[in-house]
Amino acid sequence: MDMRLHEYQAKEVFADAGIPTPASQLASDVDGVVDAADEIGYPVAVKAQVHVGGRGKAGGIKLVENSEEAREAADSILGMDLKGYHVDQVLVEEAVDFTNELYVGITMDRGEGKPVAMVSTKGGVNIEEVAEEDPDAIAREHIDPSFGMHPYQARKAVYDAGVDRAVARDVSSILKTLYDLWESKDGSDVEINPLMITDDDEVIAADAVMNVDEDALFRHPDLEEMEEEAAGGDELERKADEYDFDYVRLSGNVGIIGNGAGLVMTTLDLVDHYGGEPANFLDVGGGAKAERIANALDMVFSDENVDAVVFNIFGGITRGDEVARGINEALEAFDEIPKPVVVRLAGTNWEEGMEILNEDLVTVEQTLEDAVERTVEYAEEVNEQ
Amino acid sequence: MSVLVDDDTRVVVQGITGGEGKFHAEQMMEYGTNVVAGAVPGKGGQEAAGVPVYDTVHEAVEEENADTSVIFVPPAFAGDAIFEALDTDLDLAVAITEGIPTQDMAKVNKRLSETDTRLVGPNCPGLITPGEAKLGILPGNIFAEGNVGLVSRSGTLTYQVVDNLTERGLGQSTAIGIGGDPIIGTNFIDALELFENDLETDAIVMCGEIGGEDEEQAAAYIDEHVDTPVAGFIAGRTAPPGKRMGHAGAIVSGSGTGTAESKISALNDAGVPVGDTPEEVADHIEEFLA
Numbered sequence: 097m098d099m100r101l102h103e104y105q106a107k108e109v110f111a112d113a114g115i116p117t118p119a120s121q122l123a124s125d126v127d128g129v130v131d132a133a134d135e136i137g138y139p140v141a142v143k144a145q146v147h148v149g150g151r152g153k154a155g156g157i158k159l160v161e162n163s164e165e166a167r168e169a170a171d172s173i174l175g176m177d178l179k180g181y182h183v184d185q186v187l188v189e190e191a192v193d194f195t196n197e198l199y200v201g202i203t204m205d206r207g208e209g210k211p212v213a214m215v216s217t218k219g220g221v222n223i224e225e226v227a228e229e230d231p232d233a234i235a236r237e238h239i240d241p242s243f244g245m246h247p248y249q250a251r252k253a254v255y256d257a258g259v260d261r262a263v264a265r266d267v268s269s270i271l272k273t274l275y276d277l278w279e280s281k282d283g284s285d286v287e288i289n290p291l292m293i294t295d296d297d298e299v300i301a302a303d304a305v306m307n308v309d310e311d312a313l314f315r316h317p318d319l320e321e322m323e324e325e326a327a328g329g330d331e332l333e334r335k336a337d338e339y340d341f342d343y344v345r346l347s348g349n350v351g352i353i354g355n356g357a358g359l360v361m362t363t364l365d366l367v368d369h370y371g372g373e374p375a376n377f378l379d380v381g382g383g384a385k386a387e388r389i390a391n392a393l394d395m396v397f398s399d400e401n402v403d404a405v406v407f408n409i410f411g412g413i414t415r416g417d418e419v420a421r422g423i424n425e426a427l428e429a430f431d432e433i434p435k436p437v438v439v440r441l442a443g444t445n446w447e448e449g450m451e452i453l454n455e456d457l458v459t460v461e462q463t464l465e466d467a468v469e470r471t472v473e474y475a476e477e478v479n480e481q
Numbered sequence: 482m483s484v485l486v487d488d489d490t491r492v493v494v495q496g497i498t499g500g501e502g503k504f505h506a507e508q509m510m511e512y513g514t515n516v517v518a519g520a521v522p523g524k525g526g527q528e529a530a531g532v533p534v535y536d537t538v539h540e541a542v543e544e545e546n547a548d549t550s551v552i553f554v555p556p557a558f559a560g561d562a563i564f565e566a567l568d569t570d571l572d573l574a575v576a577i578t579e580g581i582p583t584q585d586m587a588k589v590n591k592r593l594s595e596t597d598t599r600l601v602g603p604n605c606p607g608l609i610t611p612g613e614a615k616l617g618i619l620p621g622n623i624f625a626e627g628n629v630g631l632v633s634r635s636g637t638l639t640y641q642v643v644d645n646l647t648e649r650g651l652g653q654s655t656a657i658g659i660g661g662d663p664i665i666g667t668n669f670i671d672a673l674e675l676f677e678n679d680l681e682t683d684a685i686v687m688c689g690e691i692g693g694e695d696e697e698q699a700a701a702y703i704d705e706h707v708d709t710p711v712a713g714f715i716a717g718r719t720a721p722p723g724k725r726m727g728h729a730g731a732i733v734s735g736s737g738t739g740t741a742e743s744k745i746s747a748l749n750d751a752g753v754p755v756g757d758t759p760e761e762v763a764d765h766i767e768e769f770l771a
Contacts (some may be wrong), residue, residue: 097725098725118483140514145752204584204587204662204663206582206663206693207694207695208691209586209587209590209591209664210587210591211587223536237691240583240591241587241588241590241591242588242591242592260525268507276635282582282583282584284583304601306656309582309583309584311580311581311583312582312583312585313580314557315557338508341727342727344724344725344726346719346721355637356635356636356638356727357635357661357726357727357728358633358634358635358636358637358638358639358661358688358690358716358727358728358731359635359637359638359640359641360726360727361638361690361716361717361719361720361726361727361731362638362641362714362716362759364717364720365716365718365719365757366758367719368718368719369757369758374719377720377724377726377727379727382579382636408646410637410639410640410650411620411634412606412618412620412636412640413617413618429683441643442640442641442644443620443623443640444620463760464759465758
């Protein structure tokens with residue numbers, strides 16, 4: 097999984113590595129925004145610090161010309177709900193007068209199993225759209241991870257993309273720096289879009305994306321510190337982080353708990369197949385003990401959209417007896433079970449699990465298909481009440 | 482016959498003194514796997530799960546003729562452990578470990594192109610030839626001997642599909658869990674090639690999931706090179722774009738690549754029926770073998 101840095105965090109990392117960025121300050125209240133804007137000098141951009149694509153269109157970025165406008169912008173952006181994300185902080189940033197916008201980025205090409213550097217003169221727009229509509233507008237250079245990026249590769253990508261010769265050297269140097277950051281910080285996606293070119297041929301990173309491999313955080317204590325600040329998402333997703341679950345909130349009313357990503361996805365698909373709508377994806381992972389199982393139920397019950405829950409465990413490392421103990425523990429704590437729970441246990445120690453499981457509290461089914469079908473029925477009944 | 486593993490396979494377990502390593506070394510032996518040694522730096526001279534432990538994989542090969550490694554090393558050290566297995570010229574290395582940094586795997590991937598050692602995984606349940614041997618953590622009791630080859634990106638989904646097959650008396654030649662990470666060793670095409678050339682495999686199940694383009698490439702390969710009938714399953718039909726569903730590899734990108742529809746239609750175009758449910762996959766296999 098990736099950890100996403102906020103724009104202001106990524107810019108700090110880029111600036112430390114020598115990539116030019118506009119003057120900026122972080123602020124979390126209206127007066128702070130106005131002070132910062134006055135100090136930087138107008139015009140400035142006020143930019144919401146949340147992990148949402150298309151912030152500008154959604155009203156999360158405003159260009160202001162004076163203190164009064166800065167105050168208005170701060171008032172409207174701070175505290176706003178941007179596609180489900182609450183805005184607590186804004187970056188107040190010098191507005192750069194540009195003549196051209198480029199895209200530069202490094203990502204892992206999973207098909208090739210190696211990193212790829214990308215450069216395009218079509219910056220400032222969604223690069224995935226460019227990739228789809230005009231793939232030739234993006235120059236790509238694959239990198240051998242055992243050597244890293246050779247400087248010639250950075251130059252080649254920049255010339256191949258048709259970047260103006262006057263700035264080619266500076267852009268190549270930024271691309272090489274970006275690769276070195278990607279490598280040294282265990283980046284997954286690192287990009288600058290747009291990389292702005294001013295009319296006196298200065299090159300400035302006007303936005304910054306830095307997503308890093310969460311599996312590698314153990315060797316980056318500095319980034320781990322940023323993680324707390326970067327945490328976002330809705331309340332339930334934050335709760336899932338605390339419990340350390342792989343959890344994705346969806347829009348339906350059938351709660352789903354299972355072990356193993358492929359099997360949980362399959363359970364979601366079956367809910368759809370039987371006419372229901374999944375409320376979530378929740379993978380308890382391998383070898384879950386009773387407490388973790390109880391936490392999973394607590395997690396799904398916290399979503400008020402959930403009308404029924406299907407618990408599908410196929411034990412390999414995970415043991416049926418532990419699962420049954422966890423379900424009992426979670427449900428016995430209630431005076432009344434909040435929503436119907438359907439359980440299907442298979443694999444390691446499932447017979448022991450069935451003996452332990454308190455069948456007064458749940459509905460048991462033998463097969464995955466039956467369990468899902470039953471849960472969808474329950475969800476419809478509860479929903480109609 | 483079967484593929485990659487049988488009762489002649491001589492296994493060294495890297496990380497055999499850890500909780501998981503020891504438990505699963507014992508489970509593998511109980512199933513009949515010929516585990517001959519463990520390898521754990523600093524633990525040479527000890528014994529674990531009833532076999533001698535060596536400091537290096539090299540010693541385990543010299544002393545016990547190990548030809549295959551199963552790796553239960555924690556993620557921070559697993560990349561290094563895979564390099565050790567590859568640099569020791571084993572026939573096969575199976576990496577069970579989940580959560581290896583992707584950049585470590587990119588370096589491993591480079592080395593794989595330079596060596597003859599095959600890698601299965603990482604982040605996989607391993608592989609099993611029922612009745613002979615298993616390498617990894619798959620629960621042996623759900624498998625049965627037979628002629629269905631199975632390859633899957635997901636562990637527990639493999640168990641589910643195997644359960645549906647075994648229930649109907651459709652046993653397996655070999656089942657291979659290739660793992661859910663973005664960068665893996667053996668992929669669908671490698672496994673399909675092995676099954677196509679295996680005399681004991683008469684039908685193949687391929688379980689894919691959203692993300693990447695491996696299933697589409699496998700479909701093209703089946704169209705060109707595979708005569709053995711194949712039935713497919715794709716997990717994640719209802720996954721929304723941009724949300725990673727558990728596996729690091731399981732994500733439909735914003736631009737719409739990696740979707741279930743694209744994979745299912747590619748497979749259908751190659752003549753591969755794709756089940757809506759695991760049960761339907763077993764239906765297809767039953768028809769193939771009738």
